[in-house]
Amino acid sequence: MSRIGVIFKRELIGYFATPIAAVFIVIFLMLAGAFTFYLGDFFARGQADLLPFFNFHPWLYLVLIPALAMRLWAEERRGGTIELLFTLPVTLWEAVVGKFLAAWCFTGIALALTFPLWVTVNVLGEPDNGVILAGYIGSFLMAGGFMAIGSCVSAMTKNQVIAFVVSVVVGLGFVLSGFPLVLDFFSGWTPQFFLDLISSFSFLTHFHDVSRGVIDLRDVVYFLSLIVFWLFATALILEWKKAE
Amino acid sequence: MVEIRQLRKTFGPIVAVDHVSFTVSRGDVLGFLGPNGAGKSTTMKMITGFLTPTKGTVTVNGFDIQQQPLDAKKNLGYLPEGAPAYGDMTPLSFLLFIGAMRGFRGDDLRRRVRETVKKVNLDGVLHQPVETLSKGFKRRVGLAQAILHDPSVLILDEPTDGLDPNQKHEVRSLIRDMAKQKAIILSTHVLEEVQAVCTRAMIIAKGKVITDGTPAELEAQSRYYNSIILRLKGEAAGVQAMLQRLPGVKTVDVLEGPSGTRGFRVIPERGQTIIGAVSQGVHDHPWDVIELSVDRGHLDEVFRSLTMPAQALT
Incomplete structure (x- = not known):
């Protein structure tokens, strides 16, 4: 456990030791704000809530989180430090979880820094802060889902560009899995229960309810099990392709 | 201290290491020689537990690297080829990280880092990012992380590659100083290094051990020996x-x-x-x-x- 902590600390400090933290946080906040006010019509809606803010999170994460996740393992591979890491007395799991938690926590920090919006909406009206909290929790969980996917894809390659592009595509599949774009691809040649299964994987559907204040245990379990699944896959791929 | 039995590694149809067996005890400095692609690095990666052997076993101080990897790795120090390190860290923060990963905390950790820094002469560059350091300093950072926990077994993959003659001399004296208390395996292309630091030399080619003996015995195989x-x-x-x-x-x-x-x-x-x-x-x-x-x-x-x-x- 303590080794997870050591890795977590090193990784998290690493974000702030490089321009990654500044660039990511600034761009995240700018885009989140721009989407909320311009595309989301925050003011014109005349409602004291953060729905227009949360609605764009899946799309923001779709691009920004793979950019963060692509280096997780690809960089270790390219720099040869993966050999250093795995010849230390540490298990594969501890390394995978430690690095993931640091990256996830970093997105949490970026998310938390959007608090001026919450302040704004509280100044302008009387929003249901419970709903807003639920939105933040849901958004954070979804960020974890994207990050776990990115971690797994990053473990497959030493090329960060490939890691980024593939993560975006896989992420897009998960965002849209309840929509015709994805479902049409499978319909006709797969049984109905499989189609239902795929559409139940949609980030949008699960996030939709949470962002409206309904924290259903099933949505939480969905995101958490998604994270565990992709981290498990990360560990498997690392074990399998360590030498390459 | 290190026992390697019938070690074999294949990558698809390629046999990288073919039934290699040997033992290294305390006080031994084993020089691993061989042309590029002979299987030196692959063997070292299996000894240190990074690669899983296709067949065969490695035990470090009695711990099987596959069955009890954490215990075995605690007894191992390893300098991978090219001395990789996290480039955005400074040598100080990097060594503190490695020490913490090896379970040291607080004063004990700081004392160990201080002592190791002194041993490998890293004092002047402790606060510069590793990626800005010269090759010689990078190699020393790699060496420092390998010996930080004073392991009884040291595996060094080309420890002096790319260093200038003075730096080579320093690294060799460091290895000689540690040799008595440790079992050391090092790989090299530089044959003078074998004469300078090794008590034993092993040549491998195409994944097989071709010869194993003292550097003097190896020299004696030369046509020119005593000419x-x-x-x-x-x-x-x-x-x-x-x-x-x-x-x-x-x-x-x-x-x-x-x-x-x-x-x-x-x-x-x-x-x-x-x-x-x-x-x-x-x-x-x-x-x-x-x-x-x-x-x-x-x-x-x-x-x-x-x-x-x-x-x-x-």
């Missing part, structure tokens, strides 16, 4: 034929040399010492001798003849 170099002024007519007749002499080669001199290499039959006979010959003839020396044999010649058998005689 005599004799250089004379003038034409030296008939000298070659005369040398050839001495007891124990196998062949006499004529050497290149400055004009006006004649050089000969007198090669003995295997196991024979001929310096007495040759010096007697020098004594008995009115030769104008400018050089008379005994050759200890050439590791690089042994290396070539063992790893490229077909071309050994040319």
Whole structure:
């Protein structure tokens, strides 16, 4: 456990030791704000809530989180430090979880820094802060889902560009899995229960309810099990392709 | 301390390491020699637990690297090829991280880092990012992380590669200083390094151990081992034929040399010492001798003849 902590600390400090933290946080906040006010019509809606803010999170994460996740393992591979890491007395799991938690926590920090919006909406009206909290929790969980996917894809390659592009595509599949774009691809040649299964994987559907204040245990379990699944896959791929 | 049994690694159809077995004990410095692609690094990666062997076992201080990896790795220090380190960290934060990963905390951790930094002379660059350091310093950072926890087994993959002669000398003295308390395996291309630091040398080629012995034994396999170099002024007519007749002499080669001199290499039959006979010959003839020396044999010649058998005689 303590080794997870050591890795977590090193990784998290690493974000702030490089321009990654500044660039990511600034761009995240700018885009989140721009989407909320311009595309989301925050003011014109005349409602004291953060729905227009949360609605764009899946799309923001779709691009920004793979950019963060692509280096997780690809960089270790390219720099040869993966050999250093795995010849230390540490298990594969501890390394995978430690690095993931640091990256996830970093997105949490970026998310938390959007608090001026919450302040704004509280100044302008009387929003249901419970709903807003639920939105933040849901958004954070979804960020974890994207990050776990990115971690797994990053473990497959030493090329960060490939890691980024593939993560975006896989992420897009998960965002849209309840929509015709994805479902049409499978319909006709797969049984109905499989189609239902795929559409139940949609980030949008699960996030939709949470962002409206309904924290259903099933949505939480969905995101958490998604994270565990992709981290498990990360560990498997690392074990399998360590030498390459 | 380190026991390697029937180690084998295949990558698809390629056999990288083929049934390698050996033991290294405390006090041994084993030099791992071999051409590029011979399987040196792959063997080291299996010993340190980074790669899983296709077959065979490695035990470190009694711990099987596959069955009890954490215990085995605690007893191991490893410098991977190219001395990788996290480039955005400073040597200080990097060593603190490695120490913390190895379970040291607080004062103990800081004391160990301080001592190791002193050992490898990293003082001046402790606060510069590793990626901005010169090759020599990077190598020292890698060495520092390998010895930070004072492991009883040290695996060094090309520890002096790319260093200048002074830095090489420093690293070698460091290895010699540690040699008594540890079992050390190092790989190298530099044959003089084997003579300088190793108590044992092993040549591998195409994944197989070809020879294993002390550097002196290895030298003794050289054709030139105990051969005599004799250089004379003038034409030296008939000298070659005369040398050839001495007891124990196998062949006499004529050497290149400055004009006006004649050089000969007198090669003995295997196991024979001929310096007495040759010096007697020098004594008995009115030769104008400018050089008379005994050759200890050439590791690089042994290396070539063992790893490229077909071309050994040319």
